Amino acid sequence: MDIKSLAEDLGLEEEDVHRLILTFLETTEQDLLLLNQACSQKDAERLRATAHHIKGAARNLELNEIAEAAMAIEAKAGSGIVEDPAVAIQSIRKRLELIRSELSVQD
């Protein structure tokens, strides 16, 4: 993730973008916990809404892999299917870790 070019694209300062990404990481981590909770409670609607939340934020930052993984969960839950999203969560978490390490390198 290139913070410098993203900041240029958005017309913001690098530190602003850095903060935005941290906000994204933090809220998405919380959302992943909520996904697990909704799944164990067999709550399809909550599962769908939380996945939708992750997808929207990922799209804002054009993190399309995360958006696609979240959309898969949202699609299933939207049809009333409560399936353990462990694989999708795992994939999202990997991407988050990657972003985090890129951030620390750029720091």
Added chain:
Amino acid sequence: MFEVLVIDNHPLIRDYVSTLLGKEGYSVLLAEDGLAALDLLKRSKPKVIFVDLIMPNIDGQTFCRILRRMPEHKDCFLVILSATAAESVHPIGRDKVNACIAKGPFKQMGTHILDVLELAQQSDFKAVETGVRGLEDIHAREITKELLLLKHHFEVVLASMSEGILEINGEGRIVYTNAAAMEITEMPEERLLSSRFLELFAEDARSAVASYLKEVRESVGSPSFAGTEIKFGDKELELRVYPIHDDGEKSIALLMDITERRRFEDQLRRSQRLESIGTLAAGVAHDFNNLLTVIQGNADIMSMDLQQTHPHFERLQEVLRQVQSAKRLTGQLLGYARKGRFEVSLLDLNQIIRETAETFGRTRKEISIHVELDPELEVFEGDAGQIEQLVLNLLLNAGDAMPGQGNLDIQTRNVSHEEISGSIFTPKEGPYAMIAVHDTGIGMDQETRERIFEPFFTTKQMGRGTGLGLASVYGAVKGHGGYVDVESEIGKGTTFRIYLPIKRSASVEIPVESEQDRPDSSQPQRRGTILLVDDEQAVLKVATEILRKLRFNVLAAENGSKALRLYRKNRKQIVLVILDIVMPGMGGSEVFRELRNLVPEVKVLLCSGYSIQGEADRLIGIGASGFIQKPFSLRSLEQSIDDILQPGGS
């Protein structure tokens, strides 16, 4: 630069938009949902608002609707900033919002936001765009569409429910209302939303609601938690609260308007109470009538044996006069219980009212009486005695309410059932004759109004009233299938309205009784034996003596089986059976049936401390010769016997 409000539940959006606009020099306010935004709007007046559609607490759609009803924010430039705004038709009327931006990558979204702000300023915050900016930047939205359809479906269901539904957040504030809740509370959406739920209720009801809510919170895991009844202005509400345990501290409140239901239940309870008092009153009257029969019989016999100059003769006459007074009281009790003697004829109600008002006016000259009688008033089929008594009781009651001067208005009118439908009862279809009696007296409070038709209920001083007048009015009206309505307020007088059902039958004419029609009892043929059947020994004894005075032989039986035995043995000599209807063991009806089996043309005079209505009526319908109400005088018994035994008698 001016203030811009951004409402979105995602921190990332809030952070991005506020950073972007801050750099452009705008002053940015942030709110995480509609509820927080409404709070903010109480102290700020942003020129532009960016609002997401799907948010917890008060959603974007509701927020926009409310905002447009707030006069102080009516010129605000409203922009939808939402993923769901990408759908072809978003659920807010386009006239309510100025622009729509579909959420997408920040780069494009930021451009759209700044463009829209530019547009707002150039158009002096008046521009209205019909399209959605940013559609080209986003991917397929099928899932969101489904979500919207689902949401719309639930909203249609909730809107069509008759129960009021309120969603309450963890702080006890209302974040959703359906149409029924607005109707029940008589509050618009903008007032209900963001209000504190407890503050909907008046001070005196609030603690009851609070303790109910506490009870609900403590009853976690009890699915059948009952509701509570709460006073809400002049309404009665049933309130049920269901906590949503999976979603923070939220709860759903269900409001049901049970005002009408309670009113009907109260009415039913009052009717049942009056009905049971009626049964009790009839029982008391029956027993008293038996006692009075014995007193009157003995006094009659003694009077016959005494010269008028005898020192005790006048005392006996006084006893008989008092028996007559007591008989009137028991008659009123039976009237109330609708068990009084009932003789139906066609009546001119105007005539009855005119005569009664005239008589009343002579006794209360200080009261000014205005009579307005409908000349077209329909002829009414009913019991003359009861209706006369009814009118007199209404006038006496009005007179008592006006101890000094006052006005008494009496009115009659033909009305249809529709005209009286607004009252607490639902009248049967058809025409009614209405009698309205209005006084300008002291009036009554609600407690008195609710009890005035109960027997022995009186507001008069001890000894001044029996408490039977209005009770017998009620009984007479009910006995005629009518309705009675009372309207009264302390200091504003009272109006009674009586509605009597009109039966239209062209073939019935008012019978005119002539002197020639009455049997001549001056020289009656009184021969033969009478079988007297009554379970009361004292009645049996005195009636036997009376009958002997009337020169009949008497066979007395204190129960049904003995009566039948005596009848079988002496059927040739027995010219008449006088039969009490209510007896333990074999009752009068059974004895009558057995007698008819033995001799179909047997003559039976029924008697009872109750009345002709009910069993006696039925027995007369199948062949009994007549009925005499206890207590009876020697003369009235003689008359009844003569009516039956005269040639051509029943």
